[in-house]
Amino acid sequence: MxxxxxxxxxxxxxxxxxxxxxxxxxxxxxxxxxxxxxxxxxxxxxxxxxxxxxxxxxxxxxxxxxxxxxxxxxxxxxxxxxxxxxxxxxxxxxxxxxxxxxxLSSVTLARARLGWSAEETEVVTVVGRAIGRVNRALAPGRKILVLGANAEDLLDLLKARRYEKSRVTALSDLGGPEERIGPGTLTVFAIDADGPALPLTGLPDDAFEHDGQLTKRDLRASALARLAPSPGELLWDVGAGAGSVGIEWSRVHPLNRAIALERSPERVARITRNAHALGVPELDVVIGAAPDALEGLTRPHAIFIGGGLTVPGVLDACLATGARIVAHGVTLESEQALARAYTEHGGELIRVGVEQAAPLGGFTGWTPARAVTQWSMP
Ligand SMILES: C[S@@+](CC[C@H](N)C(=O)[O-])C[C@H]1O[C@@H](n2cnc3c(N)ncnc32)[C@H](O)[C@@H]1O
Missing domain, CATH: 3.40.1010.10 (Tetrapyrrole methylase, N-terminal domain)
Structure with missing residues (x-):
């Protein structure tokens, strides 16, 4: 109790x-x-x-x-x-x-004025936080209340996500003598969202800005199924590339947290842009190389290893945390590391080959992607 x-x-x-x-x-x-x-x-x-x-x-x-x-x-x-x-x-x-x-909170009062029930309304606070958090909540027909935003930033964000057709109402100084519809000292923005749908997870590859170093959708879905996010858990995304795994993990629930570790500065900047655009600006992006850069990080509940698997000490450092692990390898060397891990620690070892139908001459044929070996440890 x-x-x-x-x-x-x-x-x-x-x-x-x-x-x-x-x-x-x-x-x-x-x-x-x-x-x-x-x-x-x-x-x-x-x-x-x-x-x-x-x-x-x-x-x-x-x-x-x-x-x-x-x-x-x-x-x-x-x-x-x-x-x-x-x-x-x-x-x-x-x-x-x-x-x-x-x-009565500003949220309760705003909902009362709009006739929006608590159950159907998502509340996003950007008080002391990045406005990019709103992006996660955008979905066609969604009713969203945003606290702590300024009008210009919010309208820019909706435009960038192709949600400019949404109905936005500013409700100010709710409950007081100065209450009005329009911007004021204390304003809650109500968004009746209208724009393109984007799933929370299973995002298409082109939802991410990337340079080819991306865990593709089918493999990402398989990894996330085994990473098994629960609300409030922390993920390490080691060798984060474009950040797709940490970003999807964070999108599953607003309390989820992730640390994306990436050694390339250019990719680090890209991960930050992706995290903002996809509604999880609090993704903690760390520049550095595993295993050294893993030292001192908050102990995670789950770890995805998308890069650095063959670097001595990376797998051991991850195993030492006791977290759930999913690791992907595409080279013979990384496959060997995964086979060894499977022999020593058990878990599940699978090999996934995805082929996509594509035009072939006047016909349609299968285009195979490089097969990926996945080791996971619950
Ligand atoms: C295949 S990509 C990962 C793709 C990523 N999961 C995604 O979906 O965007 C591998 C990444 O690991 C990074 N990497 C490789 N070894 C690393 C290490 N020891 N520490 C940190 N990053 C590393 C590379 O720079 C590359 O960006």
Whole structure:
């Protein structure tokens, strides 16, 4: 059973654009009984006279823990739902014991204005993050709420993905006296998406910018099936080439993380572009050569080895992590390494040859791709 948070020395009260008048009796009491109330000056301005208020230090994050150290009876103001891209999340992540009293979030209010249900709406926050995250959510007919974006960047992004026909609504200062349709101080963008479909995984090869060093779709699908991503897991994509495996892994779920290791600077730049265009700009792209560059990386749940298999120490370094492994080889040397791994460690060894129908004279014939040997270890 999950432990439910109860009363704690630190209370986080969500406050909406309707200010003090919108707070529940419980939230008002938390504010009034606090020794000190901290928040952004805009939020503190809502408080009645007599409340001891202190603005956050600026910049906040580096000073946050010291600011709170040793204090008790602190009430923190947050906007709307403190656990939606808010200070509540930050405090919990930093180990503070908090009691959260939420107000209606901008997301809830935006959905109410639009008549969009929670179930059908995808929320993408780009607060302190790259706008490229929106790309992952784009699909025909999808309803998307974007937090923290600016209008120009968002419209440029939709155009670049051929989603310019989407209906975009800006909802500003939701819940307050200044609420309106159109850009404002605090704006949520609602996208009724209209553009070309792109699957989350099994992407066509031409969805990636590449120089030929790409794990092609059928082999990529086979590798991902065995890498078996679960939400929140971390992948190392070793010898990442164009980044396709790490990118698809990351697209499976917004909590998935991947580190793409690639020794070629030109390809590193390409992986970064692909990650942005395909909606996973947080892909961690590391330049360097395995095995040395693997040292110190966060321990992964799964590893794909698309390059560097014959370099001494690479396979051993990957095996030492205890992660699930999928490795591809196309040369006799890499095949030998995979056969050895299979003999020593078991797992599954397969050889995949893909042939595609293509014009042949006036007829149609099979065009074979180079066969790939795949070793996987669950
Ligand atoms: C066949 S490509 C991988 C394709 C990739 N899975 C994709 O779909 O885009 C192999 C890559 O491994 C890189 N590579 C080879 N040895 C490496 C090593 N020891 N460390 C890092 N990268 C390496 C090469 O530069 C090349 O880009």
């Amino acid at each position: 999950t432990e439910v948070r109860e009363k704690s020395p630190l209370t986080v009260v969500g406050i909406g654009a309707d200010g003090w008048s919108g707070l529940s009796a419980q939230a008002r009491e938390a504010v009034l009984r606090a020794d000190v109330v901290v928040g952004a000056p805009r939020q503190l301005a809502y408080l009645p006279a007599g409340v001891k208020a202190e603005p956050w230090p600026s910049p906040l994050l580096p000073a946050l823990d010291d600011f709170l150290a040793g204090r008790s009876g602190v009430c923190v103001l947050a906007s709307g739902d403190p656990l939606l891209s808010g200070i509540g999340t930050t405090l919990i992540q930093r180990g503070h014991d908090v009691e959260v009293l939420p107000a």
